[in-house]
Amino acid sequence: MKNLYRNTAPEFKTVDSVEILPSLKHSLSNNIPVHIINGGSQDVVKIEFIFNAGIWQQKKPLIATLTNTMLNEGTSSLSASEIAEKFDFLGAHIGFSASKHDASVTLYSLKKHFSETLALIADLIKNSIFPEKEFKTILTNKKQQYQIDHQKTNVLAKEKFTEMIYGKNHPYANIYDSSEFDNCSLQDVKEFYKEHYTPNNCHIIIAGKVDDNVLSEVEDLFGINKWTNQSPSIDFDHKIISSKEKSAFVCKDDAVQSTIRIGRKLFTKTHPDHTGMQLLNLILGGYFGSRLMQNIREEKGYTYGINSILISHLKDGHFTIVTEVGAEVCKAAVQEIFIEIKRLREELVPEDELTLVKNYISGELLRNLDSPFALSDGLKGNLPFGLDNTYFAQFIKDLKAVTAKKIMELANEYLQLDDLYLIVCGPKECEEAVAFSN
């Protein structure tokens, strides 16, 4: 064919704005906030009940998670196996998760079965009874899973890292010993449930095919006079105690690779430097074309993957680089990571690289926020900060305005060698990688 120039890229358009399906806010008559994202091609509904019942609110390890998991294990009218039987027959999926500041119950249901599946969820949330036998089974199985996970270098390195930046007893570290599984009491779980799974401690996000029927069914089951417990308003407080030592080696002698973690405590996504640091993070290790990926994987072949990430919890946050490398190249990999960070402090990011990263992240946002379900996850992350999904449009706008000079300033302000923690977990021979300093 004539005029086919294979060595020239076709013309393209940049994504300048992200059109996002809006969320509507509604209140049940007992004031439970309900956020609705209506859309999508399939006749399905996702509804998530979010409670301020996370690790932040628990007084002992594991209680938030166990309470959340146990919601599936029996109510005053249904046993655990009857609950499972009903959800399975209706082709519904339920998910339970407890995180730092909240715990949630999520239902994925075909629209045609929504009334029945919602009634079941209401029963779990309002009438759980926490049977002893199911509790024991869950403790045994979770303990075994804990012990398997703690064979992994990436798990051990992550624990050491969060312990050092937040402090051993801080909820953001959430560190506990396997013996805690033997000390858990069902009484603590029941009390946690009573205090935290209440209407004034709850908000709801509904996504998918949401019509007036869906909303009125939610009102009927969760609105006024149906559900009366109230949570006392307690302000939980946890102090961050960062370690003065900045490096640590965790020995795992039978490992064939070592995990490297380098990072620091930073800030939440409401901090004025957050958007700039997001861009810096992308350039350094936030996508496949990042400098760390190109250097450590695509140039040197030290690893299958290397990533960096900014984590924003509600009250604080951190930045971290993670990779798993062959034991023999551990020291060299650590050195290269520090070299890449130094480059950010000392050299301006070239304009073409900056443009590429800005284009990439705009596309990424468009890709990740294209369905009601994905948007509901985004909304869940934004709401605790007093934001909604309009945050993403503003984020793109602000991100596009970040200059190379700004990135260099941020690198100098936040990524000095003295600020960074270094953790290596692997066989004995990797210990020398930790001794490395500039």
Place this chain on the structure above:
Amino acid sequence: MIEFDKFTLKNGLRVIVHRDETTPMAAVNILYNIGAKDENPERTGFAHLFEHLMFGGSINIPNYDEPLQMVGGDNNAWTNNDITNYYLTVPKANLETAFWLESDRMLSLAFSEKSLEVQRSVVIEEFKQRYFNQPYGDVWLHLRPLAYKEHPYQWPTIGKSIDHIEKATLEEVKDFFFHHYAPNNAIMVVAGNVDTQQVKELSEKWFGPIERREIQERNLPVEPTQNEFRSKRIDSNVPFDAIYMAFHMGKRMDEDFYIIDLVSDVLSNGQSSRIFQSLVKEKNLFSSIDAYITGEFEPGLFLITGKLVEGVAMETAEAAIWEELNKMATTKVDEYELQKVKNKVESSLVFSEISYLNKAMNLATHELLGDADDINKEVEKYQKVSVADILNSSAKIFRKENCSTLYYYSKK
């Protein structure tokens, strides 16, 4: 119902277009009919290593990723024992960039020595990360050769061992490319916010000029029928004992595939499933247990994998699994129970159709197996299964002499 258009270029490239207006994106998924089963037994892991090399620059474009990232695109790929599948997504306005990139690497790679050298190391680290640096990670390296004696499914996609990957040469890479990567050995699905006319024009423009190639004939050894129980014992540095049982079953396109898939669902899909209720919740023998099928194109495996609760004897755990399997093979399931797993399958299909990329991958696989339109007949095939089918297929599969068992002991 997934609607699509289908056409074939003169060079044999099959193209399928599925329009989904709910996304601002477009996906391009290219499936090459080449997998780990086509490898030389002395050079296993090659198809997967080759997948990495497909990102090392093509004949006219030195870097694959950068131009894609520049237009807001993202990509990845996976290899299994049957196929190698490449996919990318771009904002719909930048669809042509995808055609430009994908057609150039179908035309020819850059074949760089440096890329081979680096990707060999990357894949070796992947091997270590997935198979040796995880508790129980090496199970497939033991179980596949126990179940298969002749057929190439005896090795996992990553390969039999690291030294096979170390030996790969650039000559082998070139040879592999020209015998397996060709328009007439590929299926392209374009899905998302796209229209067929535009896709036709772009396909003709960018893929049309690529010449048809001679594809190496596939001549796979047939796995002889297993006639005796096989087992192997591993003692490893893991916290708990585990058991892995593999039973031979039929091909993906066999009549009874859907029946056996439902057998696995009765046993272990969802919290109400039989082995979860009986062996995890009631008897407390396992901390986790799962039954599933590999779903491979050639005769595959029905698997049961479980981690034992500390203190439970291997023999007790094994006998309890057999008790459940024997029940399946001798007593009909309830109509209700069968309806339940059918409902679950139907529901999963509805949810899986939310993602345009998922639909693209599934259309490509169905087209390779026979006809893309089979994607719309799946529910019906599951609905047709009867309680007698479940009984008969269970009796056929769950026999001791059809079983290979890996006893994975904790050294603790």
